[in-house]
Amino acid sequence: MCQEEKRKDKLAEYSWEEIRQHATKTDRWLVIEGIVYDVSIWAKKHPGGERIIGNHAGEDATDAWTAFHADKKMVMKYLRPLMVGRLRPEDDYEADLQKDFRSLRRQVEEMDMFKPSKLFFALTLGQLVVFELLAVAIFWYFGTGVIPYLVASIFLVTAQAQAGWSQHDFGHLSVFKSSKWNHRIHIFILNLFKGASSSWWNYRHFQHHAKPNIIRKDPDIRLDYLFMVGKTLPIEWGKKKKGFMPYNKQHTYFYFVLPPLLLPIYFNFEIPYFLMKTKNYWELFWMYSFFARYLLMFYPFVGFWGTFILYFFVRFLESHWFVWTTQMNHIPMEVDKEKGRDWVTMQLAATCNVDPSFFNDWFSGHLNYQIEHHLFPSMPRHNLAKVMPLCKSLCKKHGIEYTSKPLLTAFKDIVGSLKESGELWLEAYNM
Structure with a gap:
């Protein structure tokens, strides 16, 4: 021994x-x-x-x-x-479900499902550069008329949205064996390429993965002052006459608040505040280097204030892409207080998939395989589809619902779930 x-x-x-x-x-x-x-x-x-x-x-x-x-x-x-x-x-x-899941993890490890494809990640990073260069080429060749401006903006939005999915890979340590190199590239993409913060993302995102949709433990559902989600909190707040918004109308004002304003307004205040509070001045420097880079690229075409306006226009469009894609897997699912569930049951209660297709996979950065991603957060995203049948079998064996839906249905369910939560709040408020 x-x-x-x-x-x-x-x-x-x-x-x-x-x-x-x-x-x-x-x-x-x-x-x-x-x-x-x-x-x-x-x-x-x-x-x-x-x-x-x-x-x-x-x-x-x-x-x-x-x-x-x-x-x-x-x-x-x-x-x-x-x-x-x-x-x-x-x-x-170990409960039977725990035994089977841990056995499944050993199985996918033996299948090399945690081994990344260098070509895949090289291509995902390469597209970011291509889309930004296309935007510059549009301005250089066609000028800054309305049509060229819109086309260039679409290329920039695509670059930023796809960069969001790419940083997610490195943040989850899915690309390199070395954590150090994953962190370095994560900072490069998120801070320098996107103007956000690696430390801020890690702080929020891993709490979300550890306790998804659990009240007071998942920061992604702390929307109380604007939105009520789930079925528990709306009833609690309604009975206590709490709330600053007409939550029964939240499915309507959602369109005008979260999708258009989250990235260009809220994140531009929250992230610098977080870095200043944690005294992470090094990341703050790299974050603001993004704005110097943007100014260097677009000042010759649209000037200082034109670059400022371009930035916010791109963020405004990207925010819609980001919000609809990231919320479709969670907001319509169970949102509740801690129940002490095992890993698999907890993750499946809070996540759902969107049906696979070439477009859905690319558009969402493979976040349409949210169930597999939550069960195996560090698995390279190009392998999530390969383990999907195994996850379905595990769920079927233990009577756990495995939810997958079309993309537009997933978007529709965000609004539907907000409407249901708002109605629960109003009903409890009027009791």
């Missing part, structure tokens, strides 16, 4: 009842593969942010830990000193 195993055998044993008592802001234990870790102090140093650790305190975080960490040996070096015990043998069990 190796030293590591001997050490584990000597660890104190804890029941789930004891472990769940360590789930406060200053006292956090979690379980990974049957070993109990005290992450109370280390949580503040966690690269993914303190909140994601806090959201798993007192729980079995095995599947989340496995999903988010590509280099597990390296991560274990940080975890090993934090071991405080292990689960009691009678408490250390």
Whole structure:
């Protein structure tokens, strides 16, 4: 028996009842593969942010830990000193669904489904450059008349939207074996190419993946002051007479608020605020380098204020693309408080797919395979379709609903779910 195993055998044993008592802001234990870790102090140093650790305190975080960490040996070096015990043998069990899912993960690993295609990612990055160069060529050759301006804007919108999907690949460590290189390219695309922030994206996005559609744990559904989502919060707020908006009309004003304004207005305030608050001046520098780059590219054609207007016009159009695509997989699904579900059940309750096609795959950056992506966040997106039949079989075996729908139906369901939530709020408000 190796030293590591001997050490584990000597660890104190804890029941789930004891472990769940360590789930406060200053006292956090979690379980990974049957070993109990005290992450109370280390949580503040966690690269993914303190909140994601806090959201798993007192729980079995095995599947989340496995999903988010590509280099597990390296991560274990940080975890090993934090071991405080292990689960009691009678408490250390796997439900049938957990066993089958972990077996499925081992199967897809053996099938090399986590191995990226260099050609695929080279092409996805190459298209970003091509679309931007086409926009410059349009201005240079045809001038800045209405038609050339609109055509060039469409090319720029496409470049920015596709860059959004590309940064998502690197943010999930799906491209390189080295986390360092994934992070470097992530910063290059998101900060320099898109004018956003890698650290800000990581902070928000991994919370979303860890606890999708869970109230107070998923930042992507914190829309309370403008929109009510799901069925739980609208009723709660309605009964308490809370809210600043006519939520029963939210399916109407949605068109004029979230799709057109999220990127050009809200994100342009939230991201710099986040970087200033966290004193991440290095990323702030790279973020504002984007604007210097844009000015250098388009000043010769439209001048300073013309570049300013062009930027906001492109962001306005891109915001529609971004909002409809990112919300179609989640807003129509279950939005509720923490229920302590296992990894698979939790992810399937909060996500749905959009039917595969060449256009849907390209348009959404393969986010139409949202179920597979949430089950295996670090899997290269070109392999998600290959594991889809296996995920469907797992769901069928355990009686879990696997939802997939046409693209336009998915868009329609966003509005329909907002209408339903608004009506629930109004009904509870008038009780």
